[in-house]
Structure formats: structure tokens, C-alpha cells
Amino acid sequence: MRFFKGGVHPYDGKELSKNKPVSKLDAGEELVFPMQQHIGAPAAPCLKKGDSVLVGQIIGTASGFVSANILSSVSGTVKALEPRAIDNGTKVMSVVVTNDFEYRTVEGFGKDKSYEDMDRDSFLEAVKNAGIVGMGGANFPAHIKLAADPEKIDRIIVNASECEPYLTSDYRAMLERAEEIIGGLSVILHFFPKASGVIAVEDNKSDAAEHIQSLIGGQKNISLKVLQTKYPQGAERMLIYAVTGRQINSKMLPADAGCIVHNIDTVCSIYRAICKSIPSIRRIITVTGDAITNPQNFDAPLGMSFREVVDAAGGFKTNPQKIISGGPMMGKSISSLDIPITKGTTSVLALTKDQASAKSSNCIRCGRCVKACPEHLVPQKISVLAAERQYDEFIKWNGTECVGCGCCSYVCPAKRPLSQEISTARAKSIQLLKSRK
Amino acid sequence: MSDLMNISASPHIRDNSSVRRIMLDVIIALMPAAIYGVYRFGWYSLLILVTCIIASMFFEALFQKFSGKEITVSDCSAALTGLLIGMNMPPHIPLYIPIIGCAFAIIMVKQIFGGLGHNFMNPALAARCFLLISFAQHMTSFSLDGVSGATPLAMLQETGTASRETVINLITGNVSGTIGETSAILLILGGIYLVIRKVISPVIPLTYLGTFIVFTVIFGGHLGQSDFLMYELTQLFGGGLMIGSIFMATDYATSPITKKGRIIYGVFIGLLAGMFRVFGASAKGVSYAIITGNMITPLIDKYTCPKAFGVVRGKQKKSDSETEPAQKQPTEKFRAPVSVKAKTLCAMISITIIAGAALGYIYLQTKDTISQRQKEETYAAYFEICEGATEFDIIDADFKSILSSSDSDYGNIEIGDVLEAKDKSGNTVGAVVDITSKDGYGGDIRLVVGADTNSTVTGVKILNINETAGLGMNAERDIVPQYKGKSGHLDLTKNGGEIQAISGATITSKAVTNAVNAALYIISNYNK
Numbered sequence: 008m009r010f011f012k013g014g015v016h017p018y019d020g021k022e023l024s025k026n027k028p029v030s031k032l033d034a035g036e037e038l039v040f041p042m043q044q045h046i047g048a049p050a051a052p053c054l055k056k057g058d059s060v061l062v063g064q065i066i067g068t069a070s071g072f073v074s075a076n077i078l079s080s081v082s083g084t085v086k087a088l089e090p091r092a093i094d095n096g097t098k099v100m101s102v103v104v105t106n107d108f109e110y111r112t113v114e115g116f117g118k119d120k121s122y123e124d125m126d127r128d129s130f131l132e133a134v135k136n137a138g139i140v141g142m143g144g145a146n147f148p149a150h151i152k153l154a155a156d157p158e159k160i161d162r163i164i165v166n167a168s169e170c171e172p173y174l175t176s177d178y179r180a181m182l183e184r185a186e187e188i189i190g191g192l193s194v195i196l197h198f199f200p201k202a203s204g205v206i207a208v209e210d211n212k213s214d215a216a217e218h219i220q221s222l223i224g225g226q227k228n229i230s231l232k233v234l235q236t237k238y239p240q241g242a243e244r245m246l247i248y249a250v251t252g253r254q255i256n257s258k259m260l261p262a263d264a265g266c267i268v269h270n271i272d273t274v275c276s277i278y279r280a281i282c283k284s285i286p287s288i289r290r291i292i293t294v295t296g297d298a299i300t301n302p303q304n305f306d307a308p309l310g311m312s313f314r315e316v317v318d319a320a321g322g323f324k325t326n327p328q329k330i331i332s333g334g335p336m337m338g339k340s341i342s343s344l345d346i347p348i349t350k351g352t353t354s355v356l357a358l359t360k361d362q363a364s365a366k367s368s369n370c371i372r373c374g375r376c377v378k379a380c381p382e383h384l385v386p387q388k389i390s391v392l393a394a395e396r397q398y399d400e401f402i403k404w405n406g407t408e409c410v411g412c413g414c415c416s417y418v419c420p421a422k423r424p425l426s427q428e429i430s431t432a433r434a435k436s437i438q439l440l441k442s443r444k
Numbered sequence: 445m446s447d448l449m450n451i452s453a454s455p456h457i458r459d460n461s462s463v464r465r466i467m468l469d470v471i472i473a474l475m476p477a478a479i480y481g482v483y484r485f486g487w488y489s490l491l492i493l494v495t496c497i498i499a500s501m502f503f504e505a506l507f508q509k510f511s512g513k514e515i516t517v518s519d520c521s522a523a524l525t526g527l528l529i530g531m532n533m534p535p536h537i538p539l540y541i542p543i544i545g546c547a548f549a550i551i552m553v554k555q556i557f558g559g560l561g562h563n564f565m566n567p568a569l570a571a572r573c574f575l576l577i578s579f580a581q582h583m584t585s586f587s588l589d590g591v592s593g594a595t596p597l598a599m600l601q602e603t604g605t606a607s608r609e610t611v612i613n614l615i616t617g618n619v620s621g622t623i624g625e626t627s628a629i630l631l632i633l634g635g636i637y638l639v640i641r642k643v644i645s646p647v648i649p650l651t652y653l654g655t656f657i658v659f660t661v662i663f664g665g666h667l668g669q670s671d672f673l674m675y676e677l678t679q680l681f682g683g684g685l686m687i688g689s690i691f692m693a694t695d696y697a698t699s700p701i702t703k704k705g706r707i708i709y710g711v712f713i714g715l716l717a718g719m720f721r722v723f724g725a726s727a728k729g730v731s732y733a734i735i736t737g738n739m740i741t742p743l744i745d746k747y748t749c750p751k752a753f754g755v756v757r758g759k760q761k762k763s764d765s766e767t768e769p770a771q772k773q774p775t776e777k778f779r780a781p782v783s784v785k786a787k788t789l790c791a792m793i794s795i796t797i798i799a800g801a802a803l804g805y806i807y808l809q810t811k812d813t814i815s816q817r818q819k820e821e822t823y824a825a826y827f828e829i830c831e832g833a834t835e836f837d838i839i840d841a842d843f844k845s846i847l848s849s850s851d852s853d854y855g856n857i858e859i860g861d862v863l864e865a866k867d868k869s870g871n872t873v874g875a876v877v878d879i880t881s882k883d884g885y886g887g888d889i890r891l892v893v894g895a896d897t898n899s900t901v902t903g904v905k906i907l908n909i910n911e912t913a914g915l916g917m918n919a920e921r922d923i924v925p926q927y928k929g930k931s932g933h934l935d936l937t938k939n940g941g942e943i944q945a946i947s948g949a950t951i952t953s954k955a956v957t958n959a960v961n962a963a964l965y966i967i968s969n970y971n972k
Contacts, residue, residue: 422458
């Protein structure tokens with residue numbers, strides 16, 4: 008088994024919600040659709056206040072090369088167009104829809120279609136129209152990844168490693184929606200004839216892996232790859248290395264290594280969009296943590312508020328100290344539950360103890376961060392350069408290669424905010440490099 | 445709801461390691477050797493250990509209190525430093541010496557440079573070297589079971605032979621030495637514990653010891669001899685090598701942080717330790733090797749930046765040229781450390797030249813004063829060893845040929861002034877010879893020998909000696925008083941004579957005795 012150097016093994020907490028089947032949640036009275044649910048330019052709202060909306064209707068259109076459509080998950084009327092808070096703490100322009108609970112759909116919604124006679128352009132157009140973005144948390148518009156030259160792509164990797172602790176949505180999807188995963192992968196492979204598909208699963212989810220394997224059966228161009236369980240196995244660069252042995256850096260795209268990597272939920276979305284005419288309006292979300300009464304997995308409509316899904320999981324059993332949107336390693340801590348679920352919301356995690364608030368002390372140069380860094384950096388050194396704002400030195404020490412996985416902060420015995428300092432300086436350094444071009 | 449929200453950047457979880465746990469692990473790893481040391485050397489050594497720990501914590505708290513910093517004694521790093529200092533002390537040292545050492549380690553080496561993690565040298569080792577220089581006598585007198593004796597390594601240095609018993613004693617700890625360094629096996633046990641607990645990586649100890657072995661095999665001069673294996677084992681298990689390689693060289697703050705850096709560092713200090721042991725006069729090479737290594741650590745760290753994941757030099761260039769030619773500019777700009785290196789080099793060379801010039805100037809300025817002082821000291825010695833004399837007349841004769849007429853072999857001898865001692869009334873009462881033996885273990889031993897008219901020794905005084913601390917350096921104390929009142933040709937007891945050699949320093953004893961014999965021969969023969 009090939010695996011990357013570095014990484015950490017945090018307590019995974021998956022047993023909390025691992026065995027809870029995905030239950031479908033219905034939307035509440037009000038749904039909020041932020042126009043920025045993806046990397047790139049925000050979508051432009053295409054409705055006015057008072058307009059009526061259908062399920063699957065585009066309410067924000069992609070407004071740039073890197074951008075994605077936003078679609079409504081309910082029918083009703085547009086209540087307001089106003090900035091609303093999202094999980095990263097900022098307020099972005101959002102379309103607020105009042106649910107009429109009638110779930111009237113757009114024409115052709117849910118209609119079975121065949122992709123075999125589709126041409127490449129209409130496939131990309133369909134993915135774009137469905138508003139599909141990477142659903143592992145990075146939210147990169149899927150149609151741009153899929154626009155890569157089919158001649159140069161020889162691997163389509165489905166990222167089912169789910170290395171973040173606590174998250175179980177991908178695991179449940181593998182058990183319950185394996186057909187959709189294989190279906191989605193088959194769709195993609197149809198348009199990349201030279202490529203073979205690989206579903207990459209960590210070895211702590213062997214039952215899911217076996218289930219997938221049994222469904223793959225004799226399909227020649229799809230295979231299953233079992234990976235070592237180690238955070239951040241699911242990081243794109245680490246995953247490509249584990250599957251193909253090819254290494255890419257921050258200046259390269261997976262396509263440069265002949266790969267396209269899609270999260271498991273993204274592949275399901277592509278399947279639904281192409282074969283079932285259902286766009287990206289729902290996602291699987293894990294509501295978990297030691298402060299949640301009944302940790303479980305939901306199939307929730309986008310636009311629903313965090314508060315509603317937490318309540319659906321029985322609310323809090325104890326007062327949480329920290330609530331996180333996403334996993335504990337790379338997720339964002341949130342200040343309010345009144346924010347909407349977006350395409351990249353993998354989980355709501357409520358913890359009774361905030362381990363990140365530990366006081367930091369002097370660095371003792373133990374070198375654990377160096378050992379843990381999957382990018383082979385020296386976090387101890389570059390965090391000092393970051394704090395001193397020595398951006399040129401920071402770049403020289405490969406600080407811009409940081410993927411922000413947080414392993415360095417996780418292992419630091421002095422509890423120093425290494426990853427946080429580095430990510431701030433990384434953003435500044437990239438700006439600096441761009442300004443010098 | 446607002447009271448429950450803690451906001452911070454990711455990651456939101458931490459593992460359960462802590463600085464304190466790491467320090468405690470090292471203390472636990474040191475415990476077997478420390479407890480054995482106490483068992484071997486008695487309760488007084490326990491007192492030394494406890495005193496060192498308390499003193500270190502006290503000085504840390506004191507400094508932090510006065511400098512207005514947060515008091516961090518509870519992280520146990522000061523306690524660890526104290527324990528290490530204590531374990532590096534001879535078992536019967538007066539308590540004030542380790543206390544001074546702790547103050548030096550904690551305040552001068554650690555806290556002044558910013559406290560934990562910012563010290564430029566291992567505090568415990570720096571304190572040990574500081575004390576070795578300041579209190580050489582105390583720091584190098586070892587005794588076991590009430591018998592003072594040389595450490596096995598010092599014996600090896602002196603005699604050049606190793607035996608099986610010595611090696612067995614070294615491994616089990618049945619030897620004299622500092623409190624903590626005696627039992628190699630317990631120290632290795634502690635090291636294994638640290639590796640299992642992932643507190644240290646075995647890279648530094650292994651490269652250090654490996655290089656050291658290779659060096660002593662090649663340059664130790666025992667290759668192919670019958671005691672080769674025993675020699676190697678004595679070198680390996682003797683002295684501070686084990687405690688140094690496992691507990692001192694792996695000190696986080698003063699060793700490189702990357703694996704590549706650690707290998708370079710281990711090899712470097714292994715070479716140095718080998719050099720100091722094989723070619724040096726002092727048996728304490730390990731300490732000096734490690735603190736020298738400590739000082740090049742920042743340099744090693746600077747030049748061992750690891751290759752980042754996926755960044756291939758050739759490939760990187762290709763992707764640069766593929767995109768925009770303009771992108772090349774900043775890349776090249778960052779890759780211009782050549783001028784920086786040249787600058788550093790120039791600065792270092794000029795600093796060396798300036799420092800050298802300053803030293804030369806000071807030497808010229810003080811040369812006369814120093815030689816004047818030396819002359820005065822020599823004269824004072826004449827009066828001291830020749831009681832009753834008030835005046836000394838220089839005798840002019842060809843002493844070399846006088847000496848060569850003797851049947852005895854005095855080794856490599858250089859004769860300085862020979863003077864006739866006269867009392868107030870002008871009668872000759874004896875003579876003094878300023879003589880240098882070049883056969884010392886650490887170079888020249890210059891002494892003055894006084895004798896009365898019957899050629900009986902009235903006194904011997906050593907003017908200049910540079911022997912092994914704790915061994916040959918004990919000449920003044922151990923062997924010099926024995927000559928007084930003796931006459932004729934003197935010899936060491938092992939050659940059937942009456943002079944008791946300095947324990948563990950046969951070479952020194954021989955050189956001094958030869959010089960005294962030569963002086964006596966000259967005194968009894970110069971006027972014939």
C-alpha cells in the first residue's frame with residue numbers, strides 16, 4: 008500500500024453516527040440560498056422579491072468562468088434579496104425563499120435520461136446547469152474540472168476516504184447509494200474514454216469498501232483502492248499520490264497528473280443531474296459531536312438552517328463550547344446556528360470541549376510538526392517567518408505549498424497556532440506573488 | 445446562544461501531548477540511571493540531585509519573577525535541567541558547585557536567551573563545561589567506595605590498554621564517574637523508553653554513536669590488536685558518551701529539526717567526540733563535541749530545508765516556463781542566495797581578521813608584562829624550594845654534555861637556568877635547576893628542582909603543567925611532596941623505586957621523576 012509521509016491519527020469519533028442510516032429531512036418555513044457557495048465569482052440572483060420559485064429552478068446564475076448556479080430546493084416565493092451570514096462568518100447576498108410546502112417542480116425534474124447519446128458539451132452544460140460543485144468542502148465547480156482534455160486524463164478518482172474525524176456522510180453514501188456512485192463514475196468515464204475509475208476508501212471503512220466492490224463486479228474500468236487510514240488521506244495531493252504515485256504541487260492541477268478527483272457526493276450529484284434530471288439541491292450532512300443528543304446523518308435540502316438540522320437531531324444534550332461547520336481538522340467554527348446549509352456543508356459538529364482554546368507556550372523545537380506535515384514543510388520555521396511577516400523567506404521555505412490540513416497545530420505539544428499563522432501568511436504570499444507577475 | 449460559541453481557526457482538536465508530559469518522560473527515562481547512581485554512591489549523591497533540581501527550579505522562578513515574565517516552572521523543563529546537571533556531577537562534590545552550575549544553566553544559558561526552546565546550548569551541558577573549567581579539581585576527582593581513582597576512560601587515555609573487566613564494569617556501572625553516567629545499560633534502557641514514547645527519534649544517537657565508532661576504529665590505533673574489541677567497548681560505554689548521545693545530543697532546542705539535519709548533526713558531533721577522545725588530552729570530549737554541535741545547529745537548519753511534497757526542481761522550472769515568462773522573474777529573485785552567502789562569508793572573514801588583529805595587539809601590549817610576571821614567579825619558586833638562600837648565581841656550563849655523560853636515560857629533557865644558592869654570608873647552600881620534560885601526557889612539564897650541597901632534594905615546584913585534569917594534573921599534590929629529602933637516582937615503585945606514581949597517570953609521574961633525576965645529576969656533577 009502506498010501512502011504519504013506525515014499525517015496524524017486523531018480520535019475519529021465516527022462511531023457516534025456511523026450506524027445511523029441517512030434520514031430525509033424536510034425543509035422548514037424559510038430557506039436561505041447564499042449566492043456564494045463555491046470557489047470563484049458569486050452567482051448573480053436572477054429573481055426579484057415576490058417572484059415565485061419552483062423546486063430545481065435556477066435562482067442565481069453563474070457569473071464568471073469559475074462560478075456555479077444556485078438552485079432552489081423548495082417551491083414558494085422570494086421573500087427577500089439580502090446579505091445573510093454564512094458559515095465562514097461573512098455576510099453574502101442571499102435569496103431568501105418562503106416555502107409553500109407544495110414542492111412544485113420545474114419541467115422535466117426527475118425524468119430518467121440516458122447519457123449514452125449525449126455529447127461532451129451538453130454533458131458539461133448539464134453539470135453546470137445543475138449547479139454541481141465539489142461537495143467535500145472545497146466547493147470547486149465540477150464542470151470546470153470535467154472540462155479537462157480527455158486525451159490527458161487517465162484516472163478519475165472518487166474520493167471516498169473521508170479522513171476528517173466525526174464525518175460519516177460519505178460512509179453512509181457508500182452503503183446506501185453505492186449504485187449512484189458507480190453510476191456517476193460510469194457517466195464521467197463515458198466522457199473520458201481513456202481513463203479508468205478508482206474509488207478510494209480508507210481501510211477503516213472496510214464494510215463499505217466490500218459493498219462497493221461487490222457492486223463493481225466485473226466492470227473493467229472501475230476499481231476500488233483501499234488506502235491507509237490517516238489524516239489527511241483525502242487531501243487531493245495525498246490522494247493522487249496514494250492512488251497513482253504521482254506528486255503534484257500548489258502550482259499544478261490534478262489534471263497535470265492525469266487525474267480528476269471528485270468527492271463521493273459530487274459523483275452522486277452528477278449521476279442524479281445527468282440520469283435523473285435532479286440538480287444539486289440536497290446533500291448528506293452529518294450532525295454529530297458529544298453535545299448532540301442523537302448524532303445522525305441527514306439528507307437535507309440546501310438552504311435549511313443549521314438550527315433546524317440540530318433540532319432534528321434532538322438538539323443539544325449539553326451546552327456545546329464549540330460548533331463547527333465541517334470536520335474538526337479543517338472545518339469552520341461558527342458563531343450562530345442561524346446560517347444556511349450550503350453545498351459544501353459536510354457536517355454540523357458540536358463539541359462540549361474546545362481543545363483549540365488551550366494556551367500556547369514557547370516552541371520547544373520538538374520537530375513533531377515537521378514529522379506530521381504531509382507537504383514536507385517545516386511548520387516550526389515557516390510559522391515564525393509568518394509571524395514576522397517575512398513573506399519572501401516564507402515563499403523560499405515553500406510556505407505557499409501548505410494545504411492547511413492542520414496536522415502541525417494538532418500535534419504541537421506547546422499548542423502553538425502553527426497552521427493558523429501559516430494560512431494567513433500563505434494568503435498574503437500568494438497575493439504578493441501575483442502582484443509581482 | 446451566544447455564550448456557547450468559541451470561534452477559532454481550524455484545526456479545532458489537539459492531541460493530548462504537552463510540553464510537561466515530554467519533560468516528565470525524559471525525567472522518567474533518566475530515573476533508572478539516577479537511582480542506580482544513588483545506590484552506588486550513597487545518600488550524598490541523592491542530596492546533590494535534589495539540590496540541583498530545586499536550585500534550577502528556584503533560579504527559573506526567580507528570573508521569571510524579576511523579569512516580569514510568567515512563571516513556567518510547572519512545565520518541568522527546569523527540573524529536567526537540574527536533574528541532568530546533578531547526574532553530571534562527581535558524587536562527592538561540595539554542594540555549592542552544582543548550585544552555581546544550575547544558576548549558570550538556567551539564567552545565563554536558558555532564560556537570558558528567551559527561556560524554554562530558545563537556549564543556544566544545552567543548559568545542562570553548558571553548565572557542566574562551565575564547571576569543568578571553573579572547578580577543574582572538584583569536577584574531576586572521582587571516588588568509588590572511598591577509594592579515589594581515575595575513571596575507566598581516563599585510565600584508557602593514560603595506559604592505552606583496555607581490559608574485559610573494565611568493559612563489564614562499565615556496562616553494569618561498577619566504575620567511578622559522575623552520578624549518572626556510570627551505568628551504560630540503564631541509560632540505554634532510558635533511551636529505548638524515549639524512542640518508544642516517541643519523545644526522541646533514534647536518528648541522532650545512532651548517527652552520533654555510529655560515526656564515533658567508525659572514527660575510533662580508524663584512528664584509535666587499536667585496529668588489529670588483541671584488545672581492539674575491548675578498546676572499542678570502553679570508548680563506547682565509558683565516560684559521558686551514552687548519557688550524552690541519548691539525553692544531551694537529542695535536546696530539542698539545540699539539535700536540528702529535520703531528519704536530514706539530524707543526520708548531519710549526529711555525524712558532526714560523532715566526529716568531534718571521536719577527535720577529542722582520540723587526539724585530545726581531556727577525556728571529556730563528549731560535552732565539548734555536543735556544545736560545539738549545538739552552535740552549528742541553526743546553520744544546519746538553515747541549509748536542510750526539506751523538499752516540499754510534489755515540488756521537483758526540474759518539473760518546477762518546466763511549469764514555470766509553461767505559464768508566463770514573467771513569472772520567472774520573482775522565482776529567480778528568490779533564488780539569489782549566492783550574494784547573501786557571499787555577504788555572510790565576507791562578514792565572517794572580516795570579523796575573524798578584526799578579532800585576530802585585536803588579539804595580536806593585546807598580545808604585543810602585554811607580552812613584556814607577562815614575561816616579567818613569569819620571571820618573578822620563577823624566582824619566587826627558587827626561594828620557596830631552597831630554604832635559607834638569599835641570592836642565586838647563574839652558573840654557566842654545558843649542561844647538555846654533563847647530562848649525556850650520565851648512564852641513565854632521562855627522556856626528552858630541556859635544561860633552563862641552573863643557579864647556585866647562597867646564604868647571607870655568601871656560602872653556597874645548594875643549587876636549583878629550571879628543567880622541562882617534554883614527555884608529559886599533555887605536553888611540556890616545566891619544574892624547578894632544588895637540592896642542598898649533598899644533592900638531597902630540598903624542594904620541587906611545578907611551574908607549568910598541562911596534563912589530564914583529575915589525573916596528571918594531580919602531580920603537584922600527589923607526587924611532588926615525595927621527592928623532598930631524597931637523593932640519588934629516584935624511581936617509581938613499579939620499577940622498584942620509592943616514588944609512588946600518581947594514580948592513573950603513569951606517564952606524567954615518569955616524566956616528572958625523570959626531570960627530577962636529571963636535575964639531581966646536574967646539581968651533583970656541574971662543578972666536578
